[in-house]
Amino acid sequence: MASEGERVAIVGAGLAGCLLAVLLGRRGVPVTVYERRPDPRIAGAERGRSINLAISARGLAALDQVGLRDQSLKQALPMHGRMVHPRAGGTNFQPYSADGERAINSISRAELNRSLLDAAEATPGVTLRFSQRVSGVDADAGTILLDDADSEPADVVLAGDGAYSAVRGSLALDVDADFLEHGYRELTVPPKDGEFALDPDALHIWPRGTSMMIALPNLDRSFTCTLFWPKDEFHALDTPDKVTAYFEEHYPDVASLMPDLTDDYEHNPIGSLVTVRCWPWTRYGTRYGTRYGDGAVVALVGDAAHAIVPFFGQGANCAFEDCIEIDRCLTETDGDWSRALSLYQERRKANTDVIAEMALDNFIEMRDRVSSPVYRAKQATTHALERRLAGRYVSRYELVSFSTLPYAEIPARIRRQNRVLAAAAAGAALAGIAAVALTGRAVRRRP
Ligand SMILES: Cc1cc2nc3c(=O)[nH]c(=O)nc-3n(C[C@H](O)[C@H](O)[C@H](O)COP(=O)(O)OP(=O)(O)OC[C@H]3O[C@@H](n4cnc5c(N)ncnc54)[C@H](O)[C@@H]3O)c2cc1C
Incomplete structure (x- = not known):
């Protein structure tokens, strides 16, 4: 079914919800955004929930698509590495990239959200509705259920209502919250x-x-x-x-x-701190897309679909990638929501599963390993290899934070690199042995 004439709703004016609203508005799709909080640009942030985020290549690439990259970087501070404060005292600085030039960017989540809200509000076709808590969606009836108000019709619902998504809770999906x-x-x-x-x-x-x-x-x-x-x-x-x-x-x-x-x-x-694993991410009303025209298609976006722990600094970066993928799928399917959202979930799920695992791994690395001499030696070796084999050997951290290579391709790429390295090391060792043997023979042959 083409998007024209469909009533599109986004639940949650957080990072994903706002970016998605801007992208859809730019496509000429009118969209209503329901946000449970009052407008944070007026109400301010809650105590102890200021959270600053590390935004890196993926998030910046997405912000670039809506012209917010440079503005966001002006609100951010670059961090070129980790400064580890060991228990024994002192500090050691560990650059994030081999050349020491690359940085992740510390930005206030509230500030970034405000910029995205401004952009959404300025986009023709986007309507922001604050203090509107959604309690669920009835996909078969094609309605959004609101606390303290009558339900409202919607043909397409994109749920960006965060890790504890009420929409997800109303859809009887297979959800594991760990x-x-x-x-x-x-x-x-x-x-x-x-x-x-x-x-x-x-x-x-x-x-x-x-x-x-x-x-x-x-x-x-x-x-x-x-x-x-x-x-x-x-x-x-x-x-x-x-x-x-x-x-x-x-x-x-x-x-x-x-x-x-x-x-x-x-x-x-x-x-x-929760990891949400959920499948599917979409739910189709039983008569959605039929000639009866009833019902809605619902899709989860960002933390609502795949909240991850924050130890790789990727939750928001990954949520932004979801929005770009939805936009891309709409282009590829000529605005057919049903096919686009199905394609979106198929393409994103493997990626978000991989980053969820990497984020859990990184917790152990950050809390236990980063101060050990062995870890530091390993990191120095990795950077040396990256300099020596520029572009051919790239660390996992760089692939996650400084590239937009799909997360799901990273483990295989690392395995491939390690195999090549092992083969090169074995080759070098053999060459060394051969050289010694030949030299020895040559020496013996000399009169
Ligand atoms: C401590 C911590 C540190 C983090 N650090 C990083 C980092 O360094 N880098 C990084 O990329 N990510 C980081 N993250 C993750 C990042 O904050 C999230 O991945 C990101 O905010 C997800 O965006 P979202 O739009 O999906 O959800 P949210 O930002 O949670 O937005 C959800 C929105 O929906 C609204 N909402 C909720 N329920 C309803 C409802 N029933 N009805 C209507 N509206 C509703 C909420 O008010 C909110 O506005 C961190 C997270 C934590 C907890």
């Missing part, structure tokens, strides 16, 4: 004498085994720190004195930079 025992809490390092209190060119990590803290810089010269810890342990620090003592023991170099530590710790909420 929660880490770790939660997270935000803390702040404010500017010191008007300057950054830590190096702003890095993503800071304090690996501590079961717990881990990271800090990303903000334009106002503060850092937003995120402490990841099993939820029970968070609750065990139940007095300001215990909080202070714990930080002085485990995070001594940063505790003194956090004047609001005990207040932040007491009042900021503990967030959950």
Whole structure:
């Protein structure tokens, strides 16, 4: 069925919902966006939910498609590597790329969301409706169910309502929500004498085994720190004195930079970390696309389809890629929503499964391995190989963060590179043995 005349709704004016609204508006598809919160450009951010995101190549490529790349980079701070703060003291800087030039970008999620909302609002055909909580979708009837209001008709519903998606919950899909025992809490390092209190060119990590803290810089010269810890342990620090003592023991170099530590710790909420695996991502009303014309097609987008843990800094980047894929599929199918959304889910699922696993792996790398000498030696070797074999050997981190190679192709590419490397190493070893043997023989033959 062609898109013309269909009523298209997006649920959630978050990062994915807004980008999708802009892309659809630009195609000439009128779209209504339902957002449960009041307009955040007026209401401001919630306490302890400021989250700054690392946006990298995939997110930037998507923002570029709607002309927001440069504006977003102006609101961001580049981070060229990790600054690891080992328990024993001191710091070590680990560049993200072999040439030290490539950076991921720290940007406030709220700020990015505001820019996307502005862009959506300025796009002809896009209507934003705030304070409209959607409780579900009746795909057979072709209606969106709203809290505190009558249901509304829709032929196409794109659910960008986040990891705990109400739309997903109403569709009887096969969903597995896998929660880490770790939660997270935000803390702040404010500017010191008007300057950054830590190096702003890095993503800071304090690996501590079961717990881990990271800090990303903000334009106002503060850092937003995120402490990841099993939820029970968070609750065990139940007095300001215990909080202070714990930080002085485990995070001594940063505790003194956090004047609001005990207040932040007491009042900021503990967030959950979930991996959502769901299939299918679409649901077709039984009569959708038939001559009776009833019913809707519903598709999940972004975290609603595949929330991942934040340890590779890819959730938003990946959600943006979904939006670009939907747009591409609409082009390829001449605006046939039914075929486009089916194609979209087929193409994206393998990719999001792979990044979900990589994000879980990276948690162990960040909290346990990054400070070990073996890890650092391995990383230095990887960078040396990347310089030596430019373009032919590329690390997993670079492929994820500095390329748009589909995530699903990365494991095979890494395996291929490793095989070539192993063969080259074996070849070099054999050549070495042969050279020694020949030299020895030559020497013996000399009179
Ligand atoms: C601690 C942390 C750090 C992260 N760091 C990074 C990072 O460095 N890089 C990265 O790329 N990603 C990161 N992420 C992930 C990133 O935040 C998400 O992947 C991204 O926000 C997903 O976008 P989305 O639009 O799918 O969902 P959201 O941004 O969650 O947007 C969902 C929207 O839907 C609205 N909504 C929800 N329910 C309803 C309803 N019933 N009715 C109407 N509206 C509704 C919400 O109010 C919200 O506006 C991080 C996440 C966390 C938790």
